[in-house]
Amino acid sequence: MSDSETVPSAPAGTASEVTAPTPSLPREALEIASGYAFEGPALDLGALLWDGACLPDARIRIPLPMLNRHGLVAGATGTGKTKTLQLIAEQLSAQGVPVFLADIKGDVSGISAPGEPGPKVRERAREVGQEWTPGGCPAEFYALGGLGHGIPVRATVTGFGPVLLSKVLQLNRTQEQSLGLIFHYADGKGLELVDLKDLRAVVAFLTSDEGKRELKGIGGLSTATAGVILRSLTAFEAQGMSPFFGEPEFDTSELTRTAPDGRGVVSLLELPAVQDRPQLFSTFLMWLLADLFHDLPEVGDADRPKLVFFFDEAHLLFQDASKAFLDSITQTVRLIRSKGVGVFFVTQTPKDVPADVLGQLGNRVQHALRAFTPDDQKALKATVKTFPDSPYDLEEVLTGLGTGEAVVTVLSERGAPTPVAATRLRAPRSLMGPVDADALDRAVKASELYGRYAREVDRTSAYERLTAARSDDAPDAGPPPSSATARPKDGRDAPEAERSGGRSRPKEEPSVVERVVDSGMFKSLARSVGTQIGREITRSLFGTARKRR
Numbered sequence: 001m002s003d004s005e006t007v008p009s010a011p012a013g014t015a016s017e018v019t020a021p022t023p024s025l026p027r028e029a030l031e032i033a034s035g036y037a038f039e040g041p042a043l044d045l046g047a048l049l050w051d052g053a054c055l056p057d058a059r060i061r062i063p064l065p066m067l068n069r070h071g072l073v074a075g076a077t078g079t080g081k082t083k084t085l086q087l088i089a090e091q092l093s094a095q096g097v098p099v100f101l102a103d104i105k106g107d108v109s110g111i112s113a114p115g116e117p118g119p120k121v122r123e124r125a126r127e128v129g130q131e132w133t134p135g136g137c138p139a140e141f142y143a144l145g146g147l148g149h150g151i152p153v154r155a156t157v158t159g160f161g162p163v164l165l166s167k168v169l170q171l172n173r174t175q176e177q178s179l180g181l182i183f184h185y186a187d188g189k190g191l192e193l194v195d196l197k198d199l200r201a202v203v204a205f206l207t208s209d210e211g212k213r214e215l216k217g218i219g220g221l222s223t224a225t226a227g228v229i230l231r232s233l234t235a236f237e238a239q240g241m242s243p244f245f246g247e248p249e250f251d252t253s254e255l256t257r258t259a260p261d262g263r264g265v266v267s268l269l270e271l272p273a274v275q276d277r278p279q280l281f282s283t284f285l286m287w288l289l290a291d292l293f294h295d296l297p298e299v300g301d302a303d304r305p306k307l308v309f310f311f312d313e314a315h316l317l318f319q320d321a322s323k324a325f326l327d328s329i330t331q332t333v334r335l336i337r338s339k340g341v342g343v344f345f346v347t348q349t350p351k352d353v354p355a356d357v358l359g360q361l362g363n364r365v366q367h368a369l370r371a372f373t374p375d376d377q378k379a380l381k382a383t384v385k386t387f388p389d390s391p392y393d394l395e396e397v398l399t400g401l402g403t404g405e406a407v408v409t410v411l412s413e414r415g416a417p418t419p420v421a422a423t424r425l426r427a428p429r430s431l432m433g434p435v436d437a438d439a440l441d442r443a444v445k446a447s448e449l450y451g452r453y454a455r456e457v458d459r460t461s462a463y464e465r466l467t468a469a470r471s472d473d474a475p476d477a478g479p480p481p482s483s484a485t486a487r488p489k490d491g492r493d494a495p496e497a498e499r500s501g502g503r504s505r506p507k508e509e510p511s512v513v514e515r516v517v518d519s520g521m522f523k524s525l526a527r528s529v530g531t532q533i534g535r536e537i538t539r540s541l542f543g544t545a546r547k548r549r
Helices: 028-036 065-070 081-094 119-128 162-169 173-189 198-205 209-215 223-238 252-255 277-294 321-339 376-385 394-402 439-448 462-472 510-516 519-529
Strands: 042-050 054-064 071-074 100-104 139-144 151-153 264-270 307-311 341-347 363-366 405-409 421-425
Touching: 028 042, 028 462, 042 065, 042 081, 042 119, 054 065, 054 119, 054 173, 054 376, 054 421, 065 341, 065 363, 071 081, 081 100, 081 264, 081 307, 081 341, 081 421, 100 363, 119 421, 139 277, 139 439, 139 519, 151 341, 162 173, 162 277, 162 321, 162 510, 173 198, 173 223, 198 209, 223 341, 252 307, 252 439, 277 321, 277 510, 321 341, 376 394, 394 510
Parallel strands: 071 341, 071 363, 100 264, 100 307, 139 151, 139 264, 307 341
Antiparallel strands: 042 054, 042 421, 363 405, 405 421
């Protein structure tokens, strides 16, 4: 949904608005402001705070090309993090950069509508020297599994992969490795895992008497561990998690779209309906990011990002994560920059983010922190140590910031850290609050993507094939296919007994899975939908599978 305004000829933060800091500023303030006087396109965050005063001539900005060097937006609840995301997102959109935002509380949908002028907005604009005009952004609204207002976002189990699914199922390291073996088995046998019942069917088969021979062929996978995984999966389904897995699988390239007028589309994933499932939605956000990393081409250092991805409630992703999982996150964040994607982690304190990841976040917007308890005070001191040296008493500043104020340091156009700047942030131009639910539903159904993803598809996959094979195994199904093999003239493909000097050993009958894979129906279907190439799926760092698009 987008408003009817046209793209401004010089959106806030473009080079045409750049002015050098006025020499009348105090010396320390002038030195800080000089570090933000960039020549190229940049986003305007706000005005410098110094010695208790807001200095509108000292503008605090982020160079547009540096937005793919990642960042952190942190601060206690109620300090204005969401409005900061809105402020950055609408300026990125105006400069043609697509944005992804997770809407945890359901109050970011207003970015699609023009803001409402009022006394607080006018006062903030006056304080920071902002020429405020209302304006919304082109937006698409999504919802995990279609729960809530939005185009359904689903992943196939195969596409989601064993590592991320283990995080959702809260499996331990040994169980995670065992689940990886089950995925490897299904990949190799051509048993496509589209939804949860497909995976449950494969695991149930492997733990059954019928599947024991197959289980023995999977090194390191015990019946007991497979049984634990099956119980975890069954409980997961019983909690109502099935809608999030299936087809059509969401194509993450949709997140990199621009509107016909050249503005970047803001993609909003609504999460209020799944707030009580933090492991699920945080891991789904990582799947979106991992899938983008897997599919996007290398672009190197571009003049603007291809996408800026805001990862809200980031602490949930890192909570109780295995070392292998954290290593995969670190490597993804490190490498995705070269594909033109900037990632901003949004959380309460920097200590929520592992040091290896935090070290890669070049842009920082730190809102106020509280110091009511010893733990709070410890977190405050740790946060101060993550900033460059500055003339501020950061412990005092961080506990005294008001709503909509933050301590900022970013990367300059040369890639060097800018001076630490206490900043009063600008007011977003879009609506600071949710849009009407009826208007939201109309916008969703009017989207060209709605018809592509709204209706769930349940085609033939592992569950149906295994069920059909078991039906064929019934007593009245007739004898199994003959295993006799005619001896070719050159003897190369002769039965083993003939090649070993007559020491005959009866050939085992094909298993259920082998009969599924070798059936004419399966081969025809595999050719028609292209689900399997070479019977092995290439998987990424997180075990996600590359889509066949």
